[in-house]
Amino acid sequence: MEKKVFRYQKLMRPRSEHCCVPLCVVSAIYNSTLSFHSFPVEKDLRKKWIVQIRRDDFQVNKNTKVCSVHFRPDDFMDGTRLKRLKKGVFPTLFEWNHYQEEPPRLSVWERRERPLTPDPGSDVDQDDMDFDVERTGHDYCSVPEAAAVDMFLHENQELKREIEDLRKQLEQTKTIHRFGLKRFAGSDEDIRFYTRFATYNHLMAFWELIEPATHRMIRVTSSKVFKEPGNTRALPAIDEFFLFLMHLALGLKQKDLGHRFQVHQTTVSRIITTWANFLYFVLGSVCIWMTKEQV
Template sequence: MKNLCPVHKCNFGTRSCVCEPPFKLFPFPTENKNPDLRRKWMIQINRIDPITNKNWNPKSHDRVCSNHFEECAPTEKCPYPSVNLGHNVKTTVRPSRKMILKHNIQKKSKSVTENTLGYSTATPYIDFVKKSSQSDHCYTGNKDKKTTGKLQSDTNHTDNTESDNTYAGKWDCSPNCACIGCFTKQQTIHKLNSQVIYLQQQLHSKSTKNMIHTTMTNNIVKDDSKTRLYTGLPNADVFDRLNKHLLPRAKRLSYWSGSKKIVSTKANRVFKKSKKFGPKRKLSVKDEIVMTLMKCKVGMNSELLGDFCGVQLSVVSQVLNTWLKFLAYELKPLIHWPDKEITKETLPHVYTSIAQNLRCIIDCTETYIERPRDMELQAQIWSDYKIKHHA
């Protein structure tokens, strides 16, 4: 026998039934959209997983009945389940924090003039001058009376006349006074003067050293013959063009700082700040180019390059490791590599029978380099022909 609705006498669960359901089911808030509300629902329900014996974690198919809400549904006033849960729960909702608003504060008008303010602040200092002058320069009773009368007359004179410097009091010390205050003042002045002289000497030596290194670099790239001798470039004009081409990207270089870190040959992206990150550059871009080219062309020792440019050996190693990779990346398009068809057309007849697919002939060129610390590297780069370390 079918169950009939006691009110409308209709079948349960059929389309013809117009009865409202006895309750509604509400899903848990999702972890992505509202994790705090989901966690609060779990705390209110206070259910323990029977398998793991830990706090129960609801799944996607779990629902909460409307009978567990005060208004039969989650609302802004009562968003959590709090009724018929089998335990007492707190239904109070913490109010949201008030927003902090900015208010325009009116500026207070200056009710006290500068002269009045200066006079009021100078009064304690004048009293201090009176006491110190009396204690330092009064040795007998007669002198005490004379000095006191003189101080009173000076104070009255100061009160009646307006002074440009209202913060200063009347001081009765002679030019060759030997009191404690004057002696301490002279010691402080001599100490500060010696510090100023020392700092001026240090600043002058720094500027002179930088000027010497800058002058040496400019002298190298000023003359075509010296430019060709030290850098290997044909003339100074080519060096200036190379410097202008590399300058924008060289300002944003990430310098080499060890074998574990990667040297970036690409310039960093600029967002807000355009200046270079990290410590201040000790050499200019022009000096670093000259240092790298001199290392490649002349093969100078790194310590000699450091003395030449006025930097330490670690800075020379850092600059060379960075600039060698940077120049290889930037000047790679200058290497001319002809097509295979052009190479076959211009191939000499001597090689047509020997090697038809010949593209290039690599000459055995050896460049003198410094001796490395690793013994295996020393054995690999040793040349028995020239009895030196070559690469």
């Protein structure tokens, strides 16, 4: 059986117009009933045409055309011999939407409210209601389950306790690595070595006697001028006292003490001078000699 072959008849005067829309093969060479339309001159409308036909970074010139297949019948002007587009229209019919215009989406105020509970006399079942929730992506009537809330509260409490434990461990680590009196508070042997006090309790008993007077301590500045307290201390007061005792008990150099307490050598010198003057006046007022009658 002979196979039939269909051939398109070329126009007598072929035109070079062809459609620039992707997936569209319409050309003016074999079509005399279709019209081809240039892009509008207005920038905003031209940009909308480019977006509608899905051509990114597309360069438009005078030969770039869009065929009439991609326009609705209402987009053309009536009463004209040639197909002319109305002002402000843009292509909407393409192969990817099956040449059908999508229905306009209802606004928020025009949407039908979904009933909270299905009407017993209606044919709406639970599956339809679930479908509405999946389609909209929101269920404004839903509330979190009690079990989930309890689980989150329990996890929140566990995280708070873990943060508190980590904070305590950090403070302990800082205390261990920081050279100060708290580091040796649990060892009377170390207290005896560094300060010559018998125990930590003896040292703290002496500190309680002189601590109220430390607020009136006259501190030494870099210009060797004695000034009233008020400037910020490089070390806590009790660590300054510990540094001074180590200087007296062990005879450590100022540079060595500066490395231990992580302060400058000049700061160590000021601390030693300040505490020497302070203890001289505080302890000098205590009578350590027996009276003539006792002798």
